Amino acid sequence: MNQISKNTPNLDNFWMPFTANRQFKAAPRLLAGAEGMYYTDIDGNKVLDGTAGLWCVNAGHGRKKIVQAVERQLSMLDYAPTFQMGHPVAFDFATRLAANAPGGASAGLDRVFFTGSGSESVDTALKIAIAYQRAIGQGTRTRIIGREKGYHGVGFGGISVGGLVNNRRVFPQIPADHMRHTLDLERNAFTRGLPAHGVELAEDLERLVALHGAETIAAVIVEPMSGSAGVILPPKGYLERLRAIADKHGILLIFDEVITGFGRLGTPFATDYFGVIPDLVTTAKGITNGTIPMGAVFASRKVHDGLMTGPENAIELFHGYTYSGHPVACAAGLATLDIYEEEGLLTRASELAEDWQEALHSLKGLPHVVDIRNLGLVGAVELASRDGAPGARAYDVFVDCFHKGLLIRVTGDIIALSPPLVIEKEQIGTIVSILGDALKRAA
Numbered sequence: 001m002n003q004i005s006k007n008t009p010n011l012d013n014f015w016m017p018f019t020a021n022r023q024f025k026a027a028p029r030l031l032a033g034a035e036g037m038y039y040t041d042i043d044g045n046k047v048l049d050g051t052a053g054l055w056c057v058n059a060g061h062g063r064k065k066i067v068q069a070v071e072r073q074l075s076m077l078d079y080a081p082t083f084q085m086g087h088p089v090a091f092d093f094a095t096r097l098a099a100n101a102p103g104g105a106s107a108g109l110d111r112v113f114f115t116g117s118g119s120e121s122v123d124t125a126l127k128i129a130i131a132y133q134r135a136i137g138q139g140t141r142t143r144i145i146g147r148e149k150g151y152h153g154v155g156f157g158g159i160s161v162g163g164l165v166n167n168r169r170v171f172p173q174i175p176a177d178h179m180r181h182t183l184d185l186e187r188n189a190f191t192r193g194l195p196a197h198g199v200e201l202a203e204d205l206e207r208l209v210a211l212h213g214a215e216t217i218a219a220v221i222v223e224p225m226s227g228s229a230g231v232i233l234p235p236k237g238y239l240e241r242l243r244a245i246a247d248k249h250g251i252l253l254i255f256d257e258v259i260t261g262f263g264r265l266g267t268p269f270a271t272d273y274f275g276v277i278p279d280l281v282t283t284a285k286g287i288t289n290g291t292i293p294m295g296a297v298f299a300s301r302k303v304h305d306g307l308m309t310g311p312e313n314a315i316e317l318f319h320g321y322t323y324s325g326h327p328v329a330c331a332a333g334l335a336t337l338d339i340y341e342e343e344g345l346l347t348r349a350s351e352l353a354e355d356w357q358e359a360l361h362s363l364k365g366l367p368h369v370v371d372i373r374n375l376g377l378v379g380a381v382e383l384a385s386r387d388g389a390p391g392a393r394a395y396d397v398f399v400d401c402f403h404k405g406l407l408i409r410v411t412g413d414i415i416a417l418s419p420p421l422v423i424e425k426e427q428i429g430t431i432v433s434i435l436g437d438a439l440k441r442a443a
Ligand SMILES: Cc1ncc(COP(=O)(O)O)c(C=O)c1O
Pocket: 117, 118, 119, 120, 122, 151, 152, 153, 154, 223, 227, 228, 256, 257, 258, 259, 284, 285
């Protein structure tokens, strides 16, 4: 499968993101088509999508309704600005999102700022938080608290509050500090669902308040379930505690739901799953089923209205993107929400979660497996690292699985799984069977 074949294009000019370019180009893996749960590579081989692309194709691939909506919108209004101008589809999509906002109607997270990606959603939310604090007379609150191992995209704001060293070490950052992460293999390895130990880690926010002074802190941002660092789950009671401490100190709480948004945990948002209501929620990915780049920040009425001050002819927030509310992305998003609703996909993961959990945990005991984690339709298998070569073992498993017709994702020595929410039980079996065989072969 896909070493250099007669179908391989010239690979020299595309500088690939988050990729070992030279290694990849020596032995490329190239996908040319997709339908339902499967990719097809350039040589016609089928590959089961165990990762929903990059955690984004929640309704499966090639959805005709989205294709048609995009075609229609593109021929009617291909582009129009949203700076001091508007077009109906952006307002329609915001209205529709607001009606299905995280936490339901009572949460009031129904003011929607459009972006073009998860990274833009994060930087937008951080800027809104700082601007809000200033607007309510708390202008010294400019620091943001993140968490070790957090991933919040690659903007300067996102890397500053993120906690993955390779994304941070080369670049300057905005004022931030970090709570400890919640991964604790010693106490929690092989837990099914939420870990029992670690609620006390939320007290790190108190520690950072004591260190920096609450009057310097605008917001705290966390992924309610951290995906990119290798599926790290919040201990029971942790998010509730974080909410309480943030409230006590006038700190806004931001949930980064770029991965968990749109059904991944078996509820529309992780906000719903945990029943903890933040002040801002960042989304992207599943918002258009991955088809057209887009993101959205849901802001509470409190935050939004706090910024709707000053003279009515003054711009309230000096922020926005050329593609904020892009008409084609909004059309794709509306069609995506139709599919999610018609097929019950925003809650489907809850119906499959038990089977998913059993299937994944059946891998316990295979060579090198040191932990298995799961929640909703997310899973992780953590491997012991090879001496002196962190990441090499999981990478070998990734390549092996691809050649056997399964796409997984690896971060360091953690294998992450997050299939489209349309997956069938039989395909869960296929994932575990191909992965299990690859683990048995792994050196
Ligand atoms: C939690 C989280 N935030 C932000 C991002 C960045 O999104 P994007 O790659 O669309 O910029 C990601 C991407 O995986 C993510 O998982």
